[in-house]
Amino acid sequence: MPTDDERRTGLSRTLYEEFRARIVDGTFPAGTPLPSTRALAAERGLSRATVSLVYEQLAADGFIESRTGAASRVAVGATQATPSGRSKRARTKLPAPDRLAGSLSPIGQHIASLKLADPSPTAPGEIDFVYGPLSGSDFPTLTWMKALRAVERQRSRRLEYEDPRGNMELRRALQAHLSQARGLACSVEQLMIVSGSQQALDLCARLLVEPGGGVVVENPGYRMAHHAFEAYGAKLLCADVDAYGLVTEQLAALGPAQLAYVTPTHQFPMGSFLPIARRHQLLEWAAERHAWVIEDDYDSEYRYAVRPEATLQSLDNRGCVIHVGTFSKTLSPQMRLGYMVLPPALVEIFAGGKRVTDRHAATGVQRALARLLEDGSYDRHVRRIRRLQQVRQRALLDALTRHMGDEVEVQGAASGLHLVVWFRALPATAERALVDAARQQAVRVHPISPLFHPSKTAQLLKRSAGLVMGYALLEADIIEDGVRRLAKALLQVRQQTG
Amino acid sequence: MPTDDERRTGLSRTLYEEFRARIVDGTFPAGTPLPSTRALAAERGLSRATVSLVYEQLAADGFIESRTGAASRVAVGATQATPSGRSKRARTKLPAPDRLAGSLSPIGQHIASLKLADPSPTAPGEIDFVYGPLSGSDFPTLTWMKALRAVERQRSRRLEYEDPRGNMELRRALQAHLSQARGLACSVEQLMIVSGSQQALDLCARLLVEPGGGVVVENPGYRMAHHAFEAYGAKLLCADVDAYGLVTEQLAALGPAQLAYVTPTHQFPMGSFLPIARRHQLLEWAAERHAWVIEDDYDSEYRYAVRPEATLQSLDNRGCVIHVGTFSKTLSPQMRLGYMVLPPALVEIFAGGKRVTDRHAATGVQRALARLLEDGSYDRHVRRIRRLQQVRQRALLDALTRHMGDEVEVQGAASGLHLVVWFRALPATAERALVDAARQQAVRVHPISPLFHPSKTAQLLKRSAGLVMGYALLEADIIEDGVRRLAKALLQVRQQTG
Secondary structure: OOOHHHHHHHHHHHHHHHHHHHHHOOOOOOOOEOOOHHHHHHHHOOOHHHHHHHHHHHHHOOOEEEEOOEEEEEOOOOOOOOOOOOOOOHHHOOOOOOOOOOOOOHHHHHHHHOOOOOOOOOOOOOEEOOOOOEEHHHOOHHHHHHHHHHHHHOOOOEEOOOOOOOOHHHHHHHHHHHHHHHOOOOOHHHEEEEOHHHHHHHHHHHHHOOOOOEEEEEEOOOHHHHHHHHHOOOEEEEEEEEOOEEOHHHHHHHOOOOEEEEOOOOOOOOOOOOOHHHHHHHHHHHHHHOOEEEEEOOOHHHEOOOOOOOOOHHHOOOOOEEEEEEOOOOOOHHHOOEEEEOOHHHHHHHHHHHHHHHOOOOHHHHHHHHHHHHOOHHHHHHHHHHHHHHHHHHHHHHHHHHHHHHHEEEEOOOEOOEEEEEEEEEEHHHHHHHHHHHHHOOEEOOEOHHHOOOOOHHHHHHOEEEEEEEOOOOOHHHHHHHHHHHHHHHHHHHHHHO | OOOHHHHHHHHHHHHHHHHHHHHHOOOOOOOOEOOOHHHHHHHHOOOHHHHHHHHHHHHHOOOEEEEOOEEEEEOOOOOOOOOOOOOOOHHHOOOOOOOOOOOOOHHHHHHHHOOOOOOOOOOOOOEEOOOOOEEHHHOOHHHHHHHHHHHHHOOOOEEOOOOOOOOHHHHHHHHHHHHHHHOOOOOHHHEEEEOHHHHHHHHHHHHHOOOOOEEEEEEOOOHHHHHHHHHOOOEEEEEEEEOOEEOHHHHHHHOOOOEEEEOOOOOOOOOOOOOHHHHHHHHHHHHHHOOEEEEEOOOHHHEOOOOOOOOOHHHOOOOOEEEEEEOOOOOOHHHOOEEEEOOHHHHHHHHHHHHHHHOOOOHHHHHHHHHHHHOOHHHHHHHHHHHHHHHHHHHHHHHHHHHHHHHEEEEOOOEOOEEEEEEEEEEHHHHHHHHHHHHHOOEEOOEOHHHOOOOOHHHHHHOEEEEEEEOOOOOHHHHHHHHHHHHHHHHHHHHHHO
């Protein structure tokens, strides 16, 4: 139940809105005397105090002028001087949602033209082999809450903007972690904390690529990275991916480029580790072209065999590699925490870019994460979920063999949170039918075609149908069930297309 | 003390690094056979297991090729093919930090040219009348921790990317809050949560302003907003600010513009509430030019008299006003949470822009803030700190009267977390001397001149010296002490310049 105060607020709000609307739309022109508070109170059945409050507010907002001992009057200039079509309900007459009141920038136009559709939500009971989301039950809730509590108890006396590169506690802890876990050597000066790796890509696109400038990308590849570059008007130069990753032999023929975006530790989506010889070729190409190279190290935590740890950054003696990492694959994509290891020459420019963009990453979660890294609980967590994910991957591989055997070919099982599954003798054009048939079996699967650049349709026609199958959300028995149903769907599609 | 495992990690890391360096720099060319694990273990005093591990890692990283029953050999292509100047210590020979390996984009060049210097840190014992930071002791720590705990306990089953406009719980709570506290009517669709208001400005600059496009700004004004526009190559069109805020009569003469950035509720730094007639003029100008208008509502919570609540957004019947707000002034600037109320026609474009930029704001803090808004504790907190800030402002006003009386003129006391203090008969050119003399008295004060656009030096010469004095960090007795010392500094400066 509303209190008296709240009721009065409600009544005075209504009266205020009524007078404001009539003043703005010209029903009460400038100079119109307002009724006395006594008269209006009597007329509306309100207290004089309520009416007085409304008049005070109208005066404070500049709609009326009050003078002691005289009637309040509508202020000069308070009326909207719309030359025609003045309406009593002007406020509610918003233009059609697609009518722009002003213009868009070239970047705005690029972004408006991107296809950034949301996937339709998963229905209850559906088994979703999606790649990207993590399971809430894998999150180290207790450890995280303990860290948050500790951080909240030690709030600093002065809440002010931080270094745009991020909180120093986290950068120190991260430096030690990267050295230990990735053999990556850098100073804390070179480390910048960002709002997920997407922001790292956005900053690179913005600060390094001019409109029309060439950006080499892997095809198939991580489309959200491509979109980050396209947003700034970059020209995507697609290099093929074979069983070893980016085909570096193609680089020379791709034309002028300012940047290359690669996933050398675990090519997305194909899953290969870029061989050392190709790494050298890539860096030589970058040196010749004076191009930057982004190394997106998005899921190196999930190597299930001997873990290759050499980063492209460690081979870079020219300061052209920007190493990007994330906590979205080990903690949560909702946490929005990633990092960049910047070449020394770019540190100041990127710090400036980050500051103008959004000042710095939020402090609380950074400090909590620093604690997890410092006290070893992050490493323990990673070891734990690596085992969990390996069990899930094993279940998926087993189920694929059991239910589809020779009909499928699997790529990328050495690491990561997804597999690429190719369907032998099923053309790529049948992917949609397979997805739909699976949906009939309450299974969500995700075709690989959208990860190819749309301009490469010729490649599409030569390929088999393929799926990117994530397993991070699913337990072993569900995975088995899902693959069994997928096999049914596949049979159906083969019968239809066969 | 390191465990055996860690010691082995340390030793194997050293050995790994040594071999990698020699392979990469060509000391061990392709095809070179490696010593047997037995021989190397004996030579280095290591276990064979350690050496085997290192060889496995080198093979996994592609530096060597292992064959069962034969010596491992350096892999073809593992050597860096630097044509000249090959060095055994190539890895450590980074270029000079100012030598760029590639080029910068126009935006990168703009940002590199901005003056974004950090203020020097406050020394212990210094009294800092800075505007911006909040006091850690004003933060509602217990309420916040309770909200964080509740949120952590209700983690969703599926951790996935959210709507780029932000968490729906927060957007619903915020919609109700804005309606109640600001009389602002909007749908949850129009609301977008951003990483502080700076990100809102950055998105507007990026999506709405083309390079060379005009942006009207207040002079003096909020320089970090100006920088956001300058980063994208915008041309700043400076309009003067008088006692009533932006001088809208000047708009017509400023030339073509795509956007205007204003602080109508509380002009920064001068503190005025833009009168209704000027608001109409601004919106008419925007309609004629097809320009967008950003309404930065950065501290409307701190009105100490009757609170004007009319927003520019509520007068907009064309869908050209973008309303921007923040929690940096009521909770903490380190939290990085702000919001935008978008015209319907811009919703989709800004959602796309936010998604490409950094996906969405972090989920945890959004959900915790939603709880504060829903259960009324945010409102209670705002009422509490408004009283606290008013006490501090009163202390500052009293101290200024007591110690400097007629020597100063104060502007902007009706609201906010700062005052503008003008020093009569002291020229603007003496600001630096005043700041330095105050520093000698262990008082930090902040001149107003940097808030004027650098191109307006003529205006500077006509002005008196002025300070922007913030009080949010200081308690009443410290404020009194600080102003007493500032008066001493002023006397000193007057004697020097007089």
